[in-house]
Amino acid sequence: MRKNVSLKIFAGLVFAFLLVPLLIIIVTSFGTNSTIQFPIKGFTLEWYSKVFNNESFMDSFFLSLQVAFFATLLALIIGVPAAYSLARHRVFGRNWIKSFFLSPTIVPGLVVGYSMYQFIVIKYQFPIIQGLLLGHFLICLPYVIRVVGSTIEQLDFSIEEVSWTLGSTKLQAFIKVVLPNITSGIFASFMLAFINSFNNIPVSQFLSGPGVTMLPTSLMNYIEYNYDPSVSALSVILMLGTIVLMYVIEKTLGLASIS
Amino acid sequence: MSYVELKDIRVSYDNNTDILKDLNLSIEKGELVSLLGPSGCGKTTTLRVIAGLIAPNDGEFLVDNQNLTKVPVHKREFGMVFQSYALFPHLTIKENVAFGLKLRKEKRNIIEKKVQDILAITGLEELGDRYPKQLSGGQRQRVALARALVIEPKLLLLDEPLSNLDAKLRLAMRIEIKRIQSQLGITSVFVTHDQEECFSISDKVAVMNKGVIEQFDTPEEIYKNPKTEFVARFIGFENFFELTPTEDWKYKTVDGTIFQSTHKWEPGKRTGTIRPEDIEIAAITQQNTNNTVSGTIKVRTFLGKSYQYEVETPIGTLLANKADDVVYQVGDNVTLSIPAHKLIIV
Structure with a gap:
C-alpha cells in the first residue's frame, strides 16, 4: 500500500514536470503583459488576433x-x-x-x-x-x-x-x-x-x-x-x-x- | 492422355538441391487425387507448380491437352483453397465469393445468382453479409471453398485445408468436401500429411518423399500393398526384417525359417513388413513352422483397445498388438505368426 502511494507521487511529479510548462504557455498566451510573464495580470485574446494578423x-x-x-x-x-x-x-x-x-x-x-x-x-x-x-x-x-x-x-x-x-x-x-x-x-x-x-x-x-x-x-x-x-x-x-x-x-x- | 499431366517436373530453389525431381503425375477428369507425405516432401511445391505460383525449372504441365507450363497463375482458372483460408478481411462473405466473378466482368444479376447458388451448396446462405472475422473456422473453410468453386474452375486445389480445424470438425468437413467435389464432378488435388483424411476422401493417392512420388495408387491398394519401405512406414507398418528370396518363390529369414507371402514376388526386394495388428501372438512355442518366429516380450504398452508387445526375436524386435482377452507378461516366451496374406515384401 505504501509502495503504491509513493509510486503515485512519483508518477504525479513526472506528469507535472511534463505538463506544467505547457500549462504555463497556455496561461501566458491569454495574459495582458507585453512580455511572456507568469502569473498573468489580466485576460485578453489580443495575442491570438495578433498571430492571425501577422x-x-x-x-x-x-x-x-x-x-x-x-x-x-x-x-x-x-x-x-x-x-x-x-x-x-x-x-x-x-x-x-x-x-x-x-x-x-x-x-x-x-x-x-x-x-x-x-x-x-x-x-x-x-x-x-x-x-x-x-x-x-x-x-x-x-x-x-x-x-x-x-x-x-x-x-x-x-x-x-x-x-x-x-x-x-x-x-x-x-x-x-x-x-x-x-x-x-x-x-x-x-x-x-x-x-x-x-x-x-x-x-x-x-x-x-x-x-x-x-x-x-x-x-x-x-x-x-x-x-x-x-x-x-x-x-x-x-x-x-x-x-x-x-x-x-x-x-x-x-x-x-x-x- | 489424362486430363491433367505433369511431365518430368523439376523444381529447385538454388540449383543445388531439387525440391521436385522429375515428377510425373496423371490425373483423370473428375478424380480427387491426394498428395500425401511428411513435411518437406514436396507435396505443397507440387500443388503450387500446378497452381502456377511456382515456375518449374524443367518439365511440362498440361490440362486437357493444353500446355499451361508458361501460363501465368491468373489466367489458369484454377480454384485454390489455402491452409490459412486466406479470406479477404475487408470484404463480406458475399463479396469474398463474388471476387473472382467480378474480375471476369460478369453481369451483376448473374454474379448474384451464382453466389447465392454456391452459398446454398456450401451451407452459408445465412452468413452472406458477415465479415470473415465473425465466422468460425469451419465456416471460413466453407467460404474459401465456395470462393474457389464459384468461378467454375478446371481444377480445384486444396492445400491442407483441414489442418486448422479441430478433430470433430475436420471429420465433418472432409465428408463435406467430398460431397461437394463429387456433386460438381470437379477434378481436384488435395495436399495433406494425414493418411486417414487422405484415404477417406481420395480416389487416388500419391505418396511423396523427398521430391519424388513413391507410389501412386488407390487408397486401398496403398493401404494393403505398399510398394516401398517408405510408403509402408508412412502408413503404419512398423515391423521390418530382412528376407532372402528362395528358388521356389518363398523367403528365408536370417535364422533360416521359411516365410511365404501371397503378395507379388519381385526381384531385388528383400525386406518383409507387417502391421503390428496383423501379427498373431500365441503362448506355445512351436519350432520350425513356416511363417512363425519365437521370442521374448520385452515391453508391454497399453493402447486402450489392445496391448502392444515389443518382442525380441532372432529376426529383430517386432511389435505386435493383441486385444486384452489374453494378457502376457514381460519376460513371457511367445510365438508370433505372420499370416502369408498380410506379409508385404518391399
Missing part, C-alpha cells in the same frame, strides 16, 4: 502545411510500393536497403540538413520550394517505409496469392487486396511523417532562402526580436491542431496502431 506567421504556417502535406504525399506514392517490394520480394541487399532507409532517423538532423544543403542548394541549385519539398520528402520516406512495411509484413501473403488464382493480375491484387488491408499503416505513416516534416527545423533552416520561411524558422526569428505572448498563442494553436489530429487518429484507428 503575415509572416500566416505565410510560413501555410507554407509549412503545404510542404509537409505534399512531401508526405510524395513519400507515400514512392514509399508504399517500395515498402511492398522490400517486404515481398527477395530484393538484393534487402537488409542494407532497410537500414539505409532508417538512416535519416538515426543520423542527427543537423547532419541531414547540412548534407542536403550541400547537394540540393549548392551543387544542383534547386529552386527553393522544390528543394524544400525534396528535403522534406526525404525526411518523410523512412517513416512511410518502416510503418507501411511492417503492416505489409503482418498481412497474410496467401490472400494475394488467392486473388491471383481468382484471376487478378499482380497490380489488381495490390490495389484490391493489399491496399485496403494496409490503410491503417498508410494513415499512421502519413500522420507520423506529416508531424515530423512540420516540426523539422534543421532541414527547413538549411534549405529555405530569401522570402521563403517555414513556420519553425519564422517562430525563432520572431522570438529573437519580440518576446511577447503571441509566440505562446501560436504554440497553443499548434497544440490544439495536434490534439485534433490525435483525436481523429484515435477515433479512426486507435493510437496503439501508430506506436
Whole structure:
C-alpha cells in the first residue's frame, strides 16, 4: 500500500514536470503583459488576433502545411510500393536497403540538413520550394517505409496469392487486396511523417532562402526580436491542431496502431 | 492422355538441391487425387507448380491437352483453397465469393445468382453479409471453398485445408468436401500429411518423399500393398526384417525359417513388413513352422483397445498388438505368426 502511494507521487511529479510548462504557455498566451510573464495580470485574446494578423506567421504556417502535406504525399506514392517490394520480394541487399532507409532517423538532423544543403542548394541549385519539398520528402520516406512495411509484413501473403488464382493480375491484387488491408499503416505513416516534416527545423533552416520561411524558422526569428505572448498563442494553436489530429487518429484507428 | 499431366517436373530453389525431381503425375477428369507425405516432401511445391505460383525449372504441365507450363497463375482458372483460408478481411462473405466473378466482368444479376447458388451448396446462405472475422473456422473453410468453386474452375486445389480445424470438425468437413467435389464432378488435388483424411476422401493417392512420388495408387491398394519401405512406414507398418528370396518363390529369414507371402514376388526386394495388428501372438512355442518366429516380450504398452508387445526375436524386435482377452507378461516366451496374406515384401 505504501509502495503504491509513493509510486503515485512519483508518477504525479513526472506528469507535472511534463505538463506544467505547457500549462504555463497556455496561461501566458491569454495574459495582458507585453512580455511572456507568469502569473498573468489580466485576460485578453489580443495575442491570438495578433498571430492571425501577422503575415509572416500566416505565410510560413501555410507554407509549412503545404510542404509537409505534399512531401508526405510524395513519400507515400514512392514509399508504399517500395515498402511492398522490400517486404515481398527477395530484393538484393534487402537488409542494407532497410537500414539505409532508417538512416535519416538515426543520423542527427543537423547532419541531414547540412548534407542536403550541400547537394540540393549548392551543387544542383534547386529552386527553393522544390528543394524544400525534396528535403522534406526525404525526411518523410523512412517513416512511410518502416510503418507501411511492417503492416505489409503482418498481412497474410496467401490472400494475394488467392486473388491471383481468382484471376487478378499482380497490380489488381495490390490495389484490391493489399491496399485496403494496409490503410491503417498508410494513415499512421502519413500522420507520423506529416508531424515530423512540420516540426523539422534543421532541414527547413538549411534549405529555405530569401522570402521563403517555414513556420519553425519564422517562430525563432520572431522570438529573437519580440518576446511577447503571441509566440505562446501560436504554440497553443499548434497544440490544439495536434490534439485534433490525435483525436481523429484515435477515433479512426486507435493510437496503439501508430506506436 | 489424362486430363491433367505433369511431365518430368523439376523444381529447385538454388540449383543445388531439387525440391521436385522429375515428377510425373496423371490425373483423370473428375478424380480427387491426394498428395500425401511428411513435411518437406514436396507435396505443397507440387500443388503450387500446378497452381502456377511456382515456375518449374524443367518439365511440362498440361490440362486437357493444353500446355499451361508458361501460363501465368491468373489466367489458369484454377480454384485454390489455402491452409490459412486466406479470406479477404475487408470484404463480406458475399463479396469474398463474388471476387473472382467480378474480375471476369460478369453481369451483376448473374454474379448474384451464382453466389447465392454456391452459398446454398456450401451451407452459408445465412452468413452472406458477415465479415470473415465473425465466422468460425469451419465456416471460413466453407467460404474459401465456395470462393474457389464459384468461378467454375478446371481444377480445384486444396492445400491442407483441414489442418486448422479441430478433430470433430475436420471429420465433418472432409465428408463435406467430398460431397461437394463429387456433386460438381470437379477434378481436384488435395495436399495433406494425414493418411486417414487422405484415404477417406481420395480416389487416388500419391505418396511423396523427398521430391519424388513413391507410389501412386488407390487408397486401398496403398493401404494393403505398399510398394516401398517408405510408403509402408508412412502408413503404419512398423515391423521390418530382412528376407532372402528362395528358388521356389518363398523367403528365408536370417535364422533360416521359411516365410511365404501371397503378395507379388519381385526381384531385388528383400525386406518383409507387417502391421503390428496383423501379427498373431500365441503362448506355445512351436519350432520350425513356416511363417512363425519365437521370442521374448520385452515391453508391454497399453493402447486402450489392445496391448502392444515389443518382442525380441532372432529376426529383430517386432511389435505386435493383441486385444486384452489374453494378457502376457514381460519376460513371457511367445510365438508370433505372420499370416502369408498380410506379409508385404518391399
